[in-house]
Amino acid sequence: MARYRGPKAKIARRFNDPIFGPSKAVSKKPYGPGQHGRGRRRKQSEYAIQLIEKQKAKYTYGVLERQFRNLFDKASRKSGITGEVLLQLLESRLDNVVFRLGIAPTRRAARQLVLHKHITVDGVVVNIPSFTVKAGSVIAVREKSKSLEAITNSLAVRANRYGWMEWDNSQMAGKMTNVPAREDIPENINEQLIVELYSK
Known part of the structure; x- marks a missing residue:
């Protein structure tokens, strides 16, 4: 891909x-960057x-x-x-939602988790990073993947920074409650x- x-x-x-x-x-x-980085015309x-x-x-x-x-x-x-x-639409991509929920520290890491089948949407494993998440869908860490060090480390430092997201730490599951308004996208x-x- x-x-x-x-x-x-x-x-x-x-x-x-x-x-x-x-x-x-x-x-x-x-x-x-590059040898002309400083001298480029403004x-x-x-x-x-x-x-x-x-x-x-x-x-x-x-x-x-x-x-x-x-x-x-x-x-x-x-x-x-x-x-x-x-x-x-960009915010609704599965890899971005996984990143926003704090399951992964970066979008690149979130993409890899999705591709390697560690993430479920409404109980079904989805391995397509561009999958469009609908408001209300439950995004969770697959049962077999809950002990992955990369996931537990990321969740340990996550902060609930987004009003359109909900997260249940005991279930390792969350949801995008609604599509964010422009002022909510950082x-x-x-x-x-x-x-x-x-x-x-």
């Missing part, structure tokens, strides 16, 4: 935003700004170009503000720029 496998620090530095989690590289070198075209925002969203959620385009097309057909609906993404890019 295709996914980005390259260096994370370089991508975070390109956007000057720790999109993969806390990063010393961004604070130590607050400029783009003024960017409108298209470049829009493209950067789209790339940032793609890397943040671990989605490749075709998947992202399909999600945008799906969001544009739904009622509501297209940019907001797009972020809600990612630093300007979705309107993405809409403008695809609308050209």
